[in-house]
Amino acid sequence: MFLRRRLPLIAASGVLLGALAGPRPVHAGDAAAGADVFRSECSECHSIRQGRNKKGPSLFGIVGRHAGALPDYHYSEALQRADWTWTPEKLRWYLAQPARQANPGTKMKYDGLDDAEQRDDLISFLGTVR
Ligand code: HEC
Known part of the structure; x- marks a missing residue:
């Protein structure tokens, strides 16, 4: 009895708290989680150390x-010709598909990262590496 009367109230306050906290900001990746994504997806071929x-x-x-x-890195002709800057948006686009599709002729053999949240986390992490 007690619980049945209380439940709607508890549910309502949950909704209220959720509304106060607001929606998750778009593209606010979690850099700490992104470090793990980097380790498992990219570190075989890439270092984040300057000059490495x-x-x-x-x-x-x-x-x-x-x-x-x-x-000091020998790029493929395809990437030498690529005329863009690696903004978060460009990285999101590039990493969401096979690299050879984004930049035909590239020597980066990577099929892309399907999970949008992992991509955002990873890009947040990369933004801290400077
Ligand atoms: C199997 C090896 C491999 C993996 C895995 C890999 N890459 Fe690459 N990546 C390369 C190579 C090789 C190049 C140089 C491509 C060229 O010259 O065409 C490159 C180039 C790049 C570039 C362009 C850099 C520049 O200076 O313009 C970016 C950005 C990049 N990779 C990001 C990533 C990220 C982020 C991941 C993980 C999600 C990743 N790569 C996974 C091999 C890899």
Whole structure:
């Protein structure tokens, strides 16, 4: 009896609290979670240390960097020709599909990251690496 009368009240206050907290801001990735995504998805080929190139170029300071811009990494012609800056939006687009589709002729062999939340987390993390 007690619980039945109280339940709607509890449910209503839950809705109210949810409304006060507001919706989750769009693209507010979790950088700590993004570090894990980086480790499992990218670190085989990329380092975040400045000047440390592996199979792929260092991703230190990648957010805001022009594509194909590191002087000490040997890029494919495809990426040398890429005329864009790695903004969060561009990274989101690039990582959501196979790299060879986004940039035909690239030597990055990666099929893309399907999970949008993981992409946002990863891009937030990359934004802290500078
Ligand atoms: C199997 C190896 C491999 C994996 C895994 C990989 N990459 Fe790459 N990546 C490369 C290579 C190689 C290049 C250089 C491509 C070229 O020159 O065409 C590259 C280039 C890039 C570039 C362009 C850098 C620049 O200086 O313009 C970005 C951005 C990038 N990778 C992000 C990522 C992210 C983020 C992940 C993880 C989600 C990832 N890559 C996973 C191999 C990889």
